[in-house]
Amino acid sequence: MKRWTQFLLCFLLSAGIWLVHNLSHKYSGVVNVPVVAHTSLLGYSEYSRGSVSVSARCQATGFRLLRLNHSSKTVTVTVNPEDFTPAGDGVFTISAAELVKYVPAIFGEDVTLLAFLSQNFSFSFDAETFRTVAVKPVYSASFSPQYMADGPVKLHPDSVTVYGNPLLLSSVNEVLTKPFATGELDNGASGVVRLSQPSGLRLSMQEVAWSLDVVRFVEVRTRVKPQPRNVPSGIEFSLYPPVAEAVLKCRFPLRSDPSSELLFYVDYNEFETSPSGRCIARCDSCPTDVLEYTLEPEVFDCIAVEEERR
Secondary structure, three states: OHHHHHHHHHHHHHHHHHHHHHHOOEEEEEEEEEEEEEOOOOOEOOEOOOOEEEEEEEEEEHHHHHHHHOOOOOEEEEOOHHHOEEEEOOEEEEEHHHHHHHHHHHHOOOOEEEEEOOOEEEEEOOEOOEEEEEEEOOEEEEEOOOEEEOOOOEEEOOEEEEEOOHHHHOOOOEEEEOOEEEEEEOOOEEEEEEEOOOOOOEEOOOEEEEEEOEEEEEEEEEEEOOEEEOOOOOEEEEEEOOOEEEEEEEEOOOOOOHHHHOEEEEEHHHHHHOOOOEEEOEEEEOOOOEEEEEEEOOEEEEEEEEOOOO
16 A cells, blocks of 8 residues: 555656646647726727737747636736727727737736737727816926026926816816926936826826926126107107116127117006006017016106197
């Protein structure tokens, strides 16, 4: 009896070694994996409705093929929306040629695709209410001496699609970024920032890229005389003080004298609607090399007097 027990144990051990040895080799076979598509199709849900069985002939170890064929786990695969082709009624298809790039996500890194058993795979998505709004950056920046921003922060993309309840959507006019900051810049800066998601709504993306151009400047001061504009005939329109100092931040190095092209004015139409009779001077002609300007003073006292008739 003892010999039979030893024989049986040896047999089982040999069979186990043989099985492990053979299943460690690579084989080809047909596998089926249920797939849910995750994407960002404009006007549709984030995930496909139900799963689609993706069948293919693959090459892998015997162990891997057994696991694939005996697993009922659904795989979620993030698909580029550009890889889908609309087929109508919320159905979108992806060709086998495009699906090839998602093979590692579907079957695993250790599986080699030999061929898909279908030329196209169709996924259904539920329609969702949406609106597209601008993205507004929330940031602070500081610069090294004699450096400043060459324009506002640029976002890419600068808009985002928001999905959800129509009542909630109606109150969303923009989406803010998470606060971010840069310090002591003397060169351009860039990065990625996450978006602040409105409560109860879904965004088509979670983050955007940002960039800020930085330029060196030189400060130029010059005296300017703002000119009246749109003054009706028979009205004498005077500004006090008649002369102001303009502080210009100009792109370095200076290629020409920017003060010769400056033209400031005060619009009589604004004076008529001003309760205090004080107006801000505006710049009508500003050289491209002037990055920023301020006037000292910024506000002018305006007096309008009817001219005496002769």
